[in-house]
Amino acid sequence: MNIGICDDYEKDRELLTHYVAQYIAALQLDYTLSTFESGEDFLESVPTQKYDIVFLDIYMKGKTGVDTARILRETDRSCLIIFTTTSLDHALDGFEVGAVHYLVKPLKYKDVEIALDRCKQLFAAAEKYIDVKTGHMYTRVLIKEIIFAEVYSNTVLIHTNSEEVKAYISLDELAKLLPTDIFLRCHRSYIVNMGCIASQDGSDFILKSGTKIPIPRKELQQMRKRYTDYLFNCIRRRNDAF
Numbered sequence: 001m002n003i004g005i006c007d008d009y010e011k012d013r014e015l016l017t018h019y020v021a022q023y024i025a026a027l028q029l030d031y032t033l034s035t036f037e038s039g040e041d042f043l044e045s046v047p048t049q050k051y052d053i054v055f056l057d058i059y060m061k062g063k064t065g066v067d068t069a070r071i072l073r074e075t076d077r078s079c080l081i082i083f084t085t086t087s088l089d090h091a092l093d094g095f096e097v098g099a100v101h102y103l104v105k106p107l108k109y110k111d112v113e114i115a116l117d118r119c120k121q122l123f124a125a126a127e128k129y130i131d132v133k134t135g136h137m138y139t140r141v142l143i144k145e146i147i148f149a150e151v152y153s154n155t156v157l158i159h160t161n162s163e164e165v166k167a168y169i170s171l172d173e174l175a176k177l178l179p180t181d182i183f184l185r186c187h188r189s190y191i192v193n194m195g196c197i198a199s200q201d202g203s204d205f206i207l208k209s210g211t212k213i214p215i216p217r218k219e220l221q222q223m224r225k226r227y228t229d230y231l232f233n234c235i236r237r238r239n240d241a242f
Helices: 010-027 039-048 065-073 091-097 109-126 171-177 217-239
Strands: 002-006 032-036 053-057 080-085 101-104 129-134 137-142 146-152 155-160 164-167 183-187 190-193 197-201 204-207 212-214
Touching: 002 010, 002 039, 010 032, 010 053, 010 109, 032 039, 039 053, 039 065, 053 065, 065 080, 065 091, 080 109, 101 109, 129 164, 129 171, 137 155, 137 164, 146 171, 155 171, 171 183, 171 190, 183 212, 183 217, 190 212, 197 217
Parallel strands: 002 032, 002 053, 053 080, 080 101
Antiparallel strands: 129 137, 146 155, 146 190, 155 164, 183 190, 197 204, 204 212
C-alpha cells in the first residue's frame, strides 16, 4: 500500500504520519509512506508514483488541497482522498473530487482510524468480482469495472471500463450476481451501473460515456425512484464522512 501525506504544517504531518504508522502496524500490513510540504511537491511525484491513499490538507499555501485533488483526478480516479481541514467550508468541493473522508483538526487517532477503516472497506469492495462463462472458459470480471450489460443475440454483452465481455449467461442470472444497491435492471434487455449514469432524459438513462439506456415508459416512475434513492444513499454515505 502506498500512502501520501500532504500538509504544509510540519507538526500535523508528523502527527498524521505517527497515527497512520500506528494503524498499519496493528494490521501488520506492508506500506510505503511519503510526506510532502505542498500540493506542488506532491503532484511532482504523481507521474512516477501510484498512490492508494492520500491525505490532503485543504488550506495550504500555493495549491490548496482541493486544487491538488482536482489535478490528481485528471490522471488518477482510483486513489482514495482524505481531506484534513480546520473548516468544512469546502465540503461540497469534496464531492466533486470524490473524497472519501474528512478529518477535522486537531487530529485524533480515533478519527484517523475511522477514515482508514473506510478505505479498507472500499478496497475490499473494489476487489469483488464475478466469474462468467465465455466460450469454453470462465472470465473474471471486477464488479466495479462494469458499466452496463445488454442482451446480445443468445448471450449477454458486459461493457466494462476496459473491454466488452461476451458471456454465456442470461440477464436474469447476471442480475442475481450483482449488488442491487448499485446495479439497476432498468429494462428486460439492460442492466446498468447507476454510478455510471450522468442524467435521465425522457425515457432514457444517459451514461457518462454518452450511451443511452432505454427505460420502458410503464416503469419510468419506478426506475426514476430507484435511481433517486441511489443518489440519496450516495449523499448519505458522503455525509457520514464528516
